[in-house]
Amino acid sequence: MNADELVRDLMSRPWGDVSPSVYETGRLVTLAPWLVGHAERIEYLCARQRPDGGWGAPDGYDLVPTLSATEALLSAVDRGDPAPRRGDPKAAARRGLAALARLLGGEPWRPLPDMPAIELIVPHLIGLINVRLGDPGLPIPPGMSTAPLGRIRGWLKSGAQVPEKLLHALEIAGDSATFAQTGVTSIGTVGASPAATAAYLGDRGLMDAGNPARLHLEAVARRFGGPVPVGLPITVFERGWVLSTLVRAGVPVDPPAEMLADLVAAIGPSGSPAGPGLPPDCDTTSVALYALGLFGIPYDPECLLAYELDTHFCTWQGEEGASISTNAHVLDALGRHLKLAPEARRYRPRVEKAAAWLMAKQLPDGSWRDRWHASPLYATACAALALREYGGPAAEESVDRALTWTLANQRDDGSWGRWTGTPEETAYALQILLLIGGLRHREAVARGHAFLTDDDDVSEWPPLWHDKDLYLPVSIVRAAMIAARHLTQQNAATYLQI
Numbered sequence: 001m002n003a004d005e006l007v008r009d010l011m012s013r014p015w016g017d018v019s020p021s022v023y024e025t026g027r028l029v030t031l032a033p034w035l036v037g038h039a040e041r042i043e044y045l046c047a048r049q050r051p052d053g054g055w056g057a058p059d060g061y062d063l064v065p066t067l068s069a070t071e072a073l074l075s076a077v078d079r080g081d082p083a084p085r086r087g088d089p090k091a092a093a094r095r096g097l098a099a100l101a102r103l104l105g106g107e108p109w110r111p112l113p114d115m116p117a118i119e120l121i122v123p124h125l126i127g128l129i130n131v132r133l134g135d136p137g138l139p140i141p142p143g144m145s146t147a148p149l150g151r152i153r154g155w156l157k158s159g160a161q162v163p164e165k166l167l168h169a170l171e172i173a174g175d176s177a178t179f180a181q182t183g184v185t186s187i188g189t190v191g192a193s194p195a196a197t198a199a200y201l202g203d204r205g206l207m208d209a210g211n212p213a214r215l216h217l218e219a220v221a222r223r224f225g226g227p228v229p230v231g232l233p234i235t236v237f238e239r240g241w242v243l244s245t246l247v248r249a250g251v252p253v254d255p256p257a258e259m260l261a262d263l264v265a266a267i268g269p270s271g272s273p274a275g276p277g278l279p280p281d282c283d284t285t286s287v288a289l290y291a292l293g294l295f296g297i298p299y300d301p302e303c304l305l306a307y308e309l310d311t312h313f314c315t316w317q318g319e320e321g322a323s324i325s326t327n328a329h330v331l332d333a334l335g336r337h338l339k340l341a342p343e344a345r346r347y348r349p350r351v352e353k354a355a356a357w358l359m360a361k362q363l364p365d366g367s368w369r370d371r372w373h374a375s376p377l378y379a380t381a382c383a384a385l386a387l388r389e390y391g392g393p394a395a396e397e398s399v400d401r402a403l404t405w406t407l408a409n410q411r412d413d414g415s416w417g418r419w420t421g422t423p424e425e426t427a428y429a430l431q432i433l434l435l436i437g438g439l440r441h442r443e444a445v446a447r448g449h450a451f452l453t454d455d456d457d458v459s460e461w462p463p464l465w466h467d468k469d470l471y472l473p474v475s476i477v478r479a480a481m482i483a484a485r486h487l488t489q490q491n492a493a494t495y496l497q498i
Contacts, residue, residue: 003246003253003482006475010242011256015187016234016275019463019472020227022048022055023121026068027171027195028221028228030075030128034206035198036218039084040226042076045069046087053095054103057462057470058419060112061374063103063141065469067125070096074132100129104138112141114321114371115466117169119144120152124172149173156180164279165316167191168231169468171199178202185276187233188216192277193468194228230467236266237274240287242479244332247294248385249431249483250490260295263288271303281316282307283372286329293336301337301347304330308350312357324361324370328382330354335390355391358383359398366405374464375418380406381428388436399436406432407444414447422462424477426452430484434491449488452481 001009009017025041032038048055049069056065073093083089104126112118123146130137140146153176155162161181168191170177177199184190190197190213197213198205205214220228239259246253266272271285285303292299307313313330315323331354334347362368362383370379384402387395406416406429415421416429430448433441461477463470 001478001482003251003479003486006242006246006478006482007253007255007259010239010475011259014235015232016238017474018229018232018234019474020044020224021230021467021469021471022065023068023469024193024195024230025227026065026072028198028217029072031171031195031198032201032205032217033076033079033081035214035221037221037224037226039082041221041228042073042081042089043084043087044227045073046084046089046092049092049095050099053097053099055096057374060110061115061470062099063112064115064118064121064125066096066099066103067122067129068469070100071125071128074129078132097129097133100138104141109142113374113466116468117166117172118468120148120169120172121468124149124174152176163318167196168193168278170196173199175202178204184213184216187276188212188214188219189233189277192231192233192273192275194220194232195230195468230469230471231274231278233275233277234473235275236263236272236288237284238473238475239263240284240291241473241476243291244287244294245476245479245483247291249435249487251483251486255295260292260297263292264297264299267299267303269303270306279316281326282313283315283323283326283329286326286333289333290329290336293333293340296340298337298340300341300344301333304333305350308353311353313354321371322361323372324358324368324379325372325382327354327358328379328386331358331386331390335386351390355387355395358387359391359395362398362401366401366403368402372466374466374470375422375425375428377406377416377418377425377428378464381432384432385435403432403436407437407441410444410448414449414451416448418464419462421451422464423452423456423481424461424464427477427480427484430488431480434484434487445488449485452484456481 025044029041054062054066055069056062070093073089077090123140123144126138126140153173156173156176156179159181170191180200190200194217197217201213204211220232267288271280272288273280274284289299289301312322312327315326334351338347367376368379368383369376380402384399388399410416411421413421415426417425426448433445458474461472463472465471465473
């Protein structure tokens with residue numbers, strides 16, 4: 001797929017192109033057995049189980065999907081759901097319980113990855129499983145508690161408003177989710193999450209075939225053949241990342257005028273959400289602004305100031321922790337705006353603030369880690385490219401250290417990757433080498449390019465992006481790969497002829 005085809009595809013599938021989610025699919029098996037594609041969802045869960053009984057990636061990323069899939073299969077067995085064409089739900093659930101006993105009983109306890117709502121999802125799912133197991137049941141990880149779940153469920157039943165961002169994980173409220181004082185969006189989603197939408201519907205989904213939320217779930221399930229993604233729609237998020245990635249790399253692209261107009265329209269006084277059903281956030285807003293700036297549209301980024309803190313920018317108000325990629329994208333957006341509108345001097349201190357914070361957060365080895373992606377290649381590419389372009393002379397040493405780290409972490413087959421070499425992570429590494437390293441690293445670039453061109457099978461791309469479990473935004477990753485290939489091909493005589 002080339003850049004023009006990719007951009008056309010964005011318009012033909014405005015909700016986005018996202019991989020199915022074990023976590024989210026498991027929640028629909030439990031919450032909406034009446035929904036079209038139920039048997040296919042059970043079959044998907046059985047097929048995705050690892051040989052050791054778990055689901056998902058290592059290093060703690062497997063706990064949430066393993067809890068969800070195991071609980072879902074137990075629910076299906078308890079209901080007596082028809083067995084799928086392939087897979088044995090009862091046997092898979094038994095293996096899942098054994099895997100959970102190992103994951104939750106390990107000593108010493110390893111911290112879990114920083115995933116959205118994990119502190120609520122894990123106790124909720126353990127509680128559902130323990131109702132079936134009885135005492136002693138599965139233990140709740142250290143530092144987690146069921147107390148927040150009780151408070152949230154009480155708020156919902158009282159009619160009180162809960163934070164908008166909580167709607168994305170509304171399923172943790174159990175039966176109380178149906179009390180949520182929220183309007184379904186114009187396209188029928190609640191919280192841009194199939195699981196949250198199903199939880200909000202409750203029994204209404206079975207009884208009201210014309211309910212907009214049910215129609216939305218049916219559309220999602222049919223589109224993906226039963227399994228569902230963890231977040232949909234992701235319209236602004238997907239378009240902003242794809243366009244900015246391509247244009248930054250110099251890929252010729254001519255998006256439809258309505259796509260750019262839609263980006264402008266999506267940015268309100270508090271910025272833009274990733275898609276309908278989600279609250280505005282600084283990360284999506286920054287990338288949308290940067291994309292518009294790359295097309296010469298100097299949209300005033302004043303809405304970003306709502307996310308400004310003393311030392312950096314938050315992804316949303318009340319955020320626990322901080323994001324490298326969000327601040328890198330703020331630096332991109334404000335830096336690009338100053339190039340288009342140099343008279344907007346009030347943004348210069350904010351550019352310096354974001355750059356200084358990024359440099360201070362760089363790890364001793366020269367890389368960065370982020371809360372929105374499992375791979376340090378993503379965070380390092382975001383930070384290093386923003387600092388190179390907008391960080392000024394003070395950032396030169398930091399950028400050089402990032403380049404050195406990238407070179408040192410290339411694998412023997414020419415790829416890059418946290419757990420194994422992947423096309424996505426290799427594309428980020430090549431962008432760092434090509435946009436920062438100039439003509440100095442011919443051999444590393446040639447080896448990386450050879451790996452990248454050998455693998456274009458989406459089914460083999462692992463999910464690395466953080467949501468309730470790991471997911472793959474397919475079009476965004478395609479854009480990263482197209483950008484890396486374009487950069488090498490633009491300098492083929494230098495980079496590819498060793």
